[in-house]
Amino acid sequence: MSLVTALRIPPTGLRFENIDKRYGGLFALRRVSFEIAPGECVVVAGRNGSGKTTLLRVAAQIVKPTAGKLSFPGAALASHGRPGYVAHTTMVYDELTAEENLLLFGKLQNVENPAARAEELLREVGLMERRDSLVRTFSRGMRQRMAIARALIHRPSVLLFDEPATGLDPPGITWLANSLREVKRAGCTVVMSLHGESEISALATRAVQLDAGSVVADTQSGASLRSILTFGSA
Amino acid sequence: MSLLSTTAILLDKELRTEFRSRELLTTTSVFILIVLVMFSFAINPGTEEAREFAPGLLWLAILFASSLMFQTCFLREQTNDTLSSLRLAVSDPFAIFLAKVIANTLFLLLTELLMLPFFAIFYNIPLWSKLPVLILVLFVGSLGISIVGTAISAISAQARMRELLLPLLLLPLLTPVLVVSSLVTASLLDREPVVQWKGIGFLAVFDLIFLTALWLFGEYLLEE
Numbered sequence: 001m002s003l004v005t006a007l008r009i010p011p012t013g014l015r016f017e018n019i020d021k022r023y024g025g026l027f028a029l030r031r032v033s034f035e036i037a038p039g040e041c042v043v044v045a046g047r048n049g050s051g052k053t054t055l056l057r058v059a060a061q062i063v064k065p066t067a068g069k070l071s072f073p074g075a076a077l078a079s080h081g082r083p084g085y086v087a088h089t090t091m092v093y094d095e096l097t098a099e100e101n102l103l104l105f106g107k108l109q110n111v112e113n114p115a116a117r118a119e120e121l122l123r124e125v126g127l128m129e130r131r132d133s134l135v136r137t138f139s140r141g142m143r144q145r146m147a148i149a150r151a152l153i154h155r156p157s158v159l160l161f162d163e164p165a166t167g168l169d170p171p172g173i174t175w176l177a178n179s180l181r182e183v184k185r186a187g188c189t190v191v192m193s194l195h196g197e198s199e200i201s202a203l204a205t206r207a208v209q210l211d212a213g214s215v216v217a218d219t220q221s222g223a224s225l226r227s228i229l230t231f232g233s234a
Numbered sequence: 235m236s237l238l239s240t241t242a243i244l245l246d247k248e249l250r251t252e253f254r255s256r257e258l259l260t261t262t263s264v265f266i267l268i269v270l271v272m273f274s275f276a277i278n279p280g281t282e283e284a285r286e287f288a289p290g291l292l293w294l295a296i297l298f299a300s301s302l303m304f305q306t307c308f309l310r311e312q313t314n315d316t317l318s319s320l321r322l323a324v325s326d327p328f329a330i331f332l333a334k335v336i337a338n339t340l341f342l343l344l345t346e347l348l349m350l351p352f353f354a355i356f357y358n359i360p361l362w363s364k365l366p367v368l369i370l371v372l373f374v375g376s377l378g379i380s381i382v383g384t385a386i387s388a389i390s391a392q393a394r395m396r397e398l399l400l401p402l403l404l405l406p407l408l409t410p411v412l413v414v415s416s417l418v419t420a421s422l423l424d425r426e427p428v429v430q431w432k433g434i435g436f437l438a439v440f441d442l443i444f445l446t447a448l449w450l451f452g453e454y455l456l457e458e
Binding site: 057060061062063064082085087088089090091092093094095096100104105107108109110134150154 | 240315
């Protein structure tokens with residue numbers, strides 16, 4: 001069983017229109033406008049504090065933009081819930097077991113047969129043997145796998161990853177890259193924030209660079225894409 | 235998914251996590267017990283003075299213990315940013331509040347029921363014959379404390395000086411509940427007990443007003 005089985009849904013795009021996000025007097029995002037086509041795999045790059053996390057949190061609909069409009073052209077999101085979001089933190093409960101966490105989020109998102117879906121994902125992320133262990137007993141890498149499983153529980157058509165390789169060892173990164181490759185092949189739209197080049201960044205077909213909350217570069221060409229990932233100019 | 239089914243799923247999570255760690259129940263029970271024991275030395279048990287002051291002390295102890303409970307109510311959700319995952323997963327954010335209000339009320343009631351025998355012994359006040367009405371008063375009072383406390387907890391969890399902010403906001407808002415609950419309990423524990431239905435009604439109306447406010451404005455309290 002693979003992650004692809006999770007994502008047999010019509011792909012959805014993402015459209016940011018003049019998005020501003022202000023915290024007090026500080027602009028985290030300023031007039032951000034670009035569109036991501038269904039099935040595209042986009043890397044959002046930029047230095048610390050450039051607005052990558054805020055952009056992903058706006059896309060995940062956790063943060064409401066101060067101004068501007070976010071839309072998901074291409075598919076009926078209502079039937080598949082919101083985008084799947086993997087953040088810096090795991091976004092799961094330490095006092096619940098791996099299986100209880102997935103069941104909780106599966107039930108909340110109206111997943112059909114949440115127990116079977118949880119089992120399928122636990123097997124896929126390699127945590128089947130620890131299904132009854134409390135998440136607080138997990139290592140950083142296992143927690144990251146758990147976070148990815150939670151994000152995929154409701155079969156989202158848009159996946160948002162905020163530095164997804166954090167805490168993963170080299171085999172874990174290879175596993176994540178393979179999983180993302182499958183997800184991409186299935187037509188899922190993937191947006192991820194990354195630092196530097198890696199096995200995961202090689203999957204990207206486009207890079208958007210942020211600086212001080214504004215889009216300063218947007219490219220699909222290989223050389224420029226690599227340059228953006230290393231914070232050079234496009 | 236309906237509000238009630240979402241609330242039931244979230245309530246199950248609240249109860250499961252608490253009964254696994256027992257952090258809140260232990261802290262609040264021990265706190266109330268300490269307050270009751272300390273003041274039992276200051277007030278002569280079985281006297282008129284005890285009957286007069288003990289109900290107020292009981293409610294003060296409940297209020298301060300509950301503030302310990304609310305301190306961690308939403309703070310727990312920040313540890314792994316689980317509040318964000320809940321907001322992503324639920325369609326109606328009021329379900330998050332409702333589950334927490336119900337869980338907090340149950341935890342408070344359970345603590346109070348555990349503490350009542352100690353209260354009766356330390357202050358030499360017989361409770362058995364008044365127990366059903368006393369439980370009703372404890373319920374409506376604790377529900378009011380939980381509704382306001384949960385809302386304030388959501389606000390203070392995002393603030394920098396959260397430890398100071400919570401009691402500063404909580405105590406003035408809960409003064410009516412504290413005063414009325416103490417008066418109703420005092421009348422009930424009097425040598426000639428009287429059930430003050432008007433007081434119980436006031437507490438019920440207070441609960442309803444604040445629950446409605448939470449339903450209307452709760453979503454804004456969860457925004458980043």
